[in-house]
Amino acid sequence: MKDQVDGILQQWKQIKPELDCSSMGVVGRLRRVDNQWKQQLDTVFKKQEMSSIEFDILATLRRSQIPLTPTELYKTLMLSSGAMSTRIEMLVKRGLIERVYSEQDRRSCKVMLTDQGITIIDLALHAHLENMDNLLKPLNNDEKNQLAALLKKLLLAQQ
Amino acid sequence: MKDQVDGILQQWKQIKPELDCSSMGVVGRLRRVDNQWKQQLDTVFKKQEMSSIEFDILATLRRSQIPLTPTELYKTLMLSSGAMSTRIEMLVKRGLIERVYSEQDRRSCKVMLTDQGITIIDLALHAHLENMDNLLKPLNNDEKNQLAALLKKLLLAQQ
């Protein structure tokens, strides 16, 4: 069975027979899968009225179990400090998080989930997990583990 | 050896022991790999003074071997017609493509690579292939083929 990438590789083979495009068969497919997944994941986030970044902020706070500073958050999530401030302000306005100002260092604050924030992120997490389970339906358990192992090898190599 | 995703999964296990987060181990890793790759691919495109979308337009024209209409291009590359018009105009201004107006249907045109466009995309393609080869260095040939096969299975299932 042929997918779109097979067609693309075949076209290149015709016009550039001397080139080895095999890496495109891996990279191109991974980027396409990511693109499809990204869209489906965003659909579910939108239903909870949040962006994927906002989900990541709330989820990071939830699983840390302790309040984090904006600096810790933007470094973890690889955003600029300005972008993080904007996102935090949005979530504060919606009552999902609150800022707790430090006693020791009065420049600093910690970002903390509100009760409502915890409720919302727990709901969103459930929907997100179900969504990801669906994305992986085409693979059996062995294949999922294989895929995870290959991706982990790539991630560990780049760090 | 543990990667970042292992740490995240472990945190969720602590706070939500009843949840099966295994899908996150696959989806999360794929999304992280894509993110890293995207950045490295963009770096090389930037050196050729193009965006990844512009590369895709030029590459699509190159491997098709025939001029394509803006409509064909925006449907293939999944952009809006307006966004495609803007991109085409940029590439025309830089002399990489030109519009050939149709005789049969005077609303329509075909987008064609110029000689300079062919030179540029051929150079960019070489750099891009080399870049992708580097991204896949952590895997041996068997592993690359396994990864491609798993991703293909996912792509075929979603179509």
Added chain:
DNA sequence: TATTGTTATACTCTATAACTATA
């Protein structure tokens, strides 16, 4: 009326840097 392609508008998101307050 429908379609092709362009243009105008508005929106989202971001990085950068200026800025305030504090260390």
Added chain:
DNA sequence: TATAGTTATAGAGTATAACAATA
């Protein structure tokens, strides 16, 4: 001086819809 966090600005990129020309 350096750091934590916010705010202001500008930029990139897009989708949407209005538009002109043609089918």
